[in-house]
Amino acid sequence: MVQTVFFYPKETIMSKDKNQITVGINREIIDTETDSSAEFHVIRHVSLDYATGFNVVLLDSYVRKSTFERRGRSVGSMQLNIPGVPPRGTDVLDWAYQAVVAAVEGGAVDAYGQPISANSLTGAELVYADLPEAAI
Numbered sequence: 001m002v003q004t005v006f007f008y009p010k011e012t013i014m015s016k017d018k019n020q021i022t023v024g025i026n027r028e029i030i031d032t033e034t035d036s037s038a039e040f041h042v043i044r045h046v047s048l049d050y051a052t053g054f055n056v057v058l059l060d061s062y063v064r065k066s067t068f069e070r071r072g073r074s075v076g077s078m079q080l081n082i083p084g085v086p087p088r089g090t091d092v093l094d095w096a097y098q099a100v101v102a103a104v105e106g107g108a109v110d111a112y113g114q115p116i117s118a119n120s121l122t123g124a125e126l127v128y129a130d131l132p133e134a135a136i
Contacts, residue, residue: 020128022097027124038075040065046096052111055082057096080119083110097126
């Protein structure tokens with residue numbers, strides 16, 4: 001059994017500023033069946049398996065960020081398998097967002113030795129927001 005554990009440098013798993021948090025991913029994705037598009041994606045659920053490093057991230061997709069901000073409906077969702085283990089003391093959501101958009105190195109394999117391929121959000125732009133004053 002081949003087990004691959006990815007270690008991300010601290011600067012790549014934290015938000016871009018210590019007073020900010022990652023709130024979503026910006027990338028237009030067009031559904032080929034309906035020709036509808038969604039450009040803002042947020043993590044709804046993260047399931048971590050520390051023993052195997054096999055993790056599942058569920059994301060909801062919105063037409064735009066403003067739809068999400070006004071609590072409008074998502075137009076779809078996607079499930080992605082993310083390999084690796086977040087380092088101790090890391091914000092799990094920041095880690096998950098970084099892992100979703102991270103470039104996939106050639107020859108990378110998951111905990112079961114299967115090749116890891118890019119997903120539809122690989123290379124997308126992360127969206128940040130300032131922390132509320134009470135949290136600083």
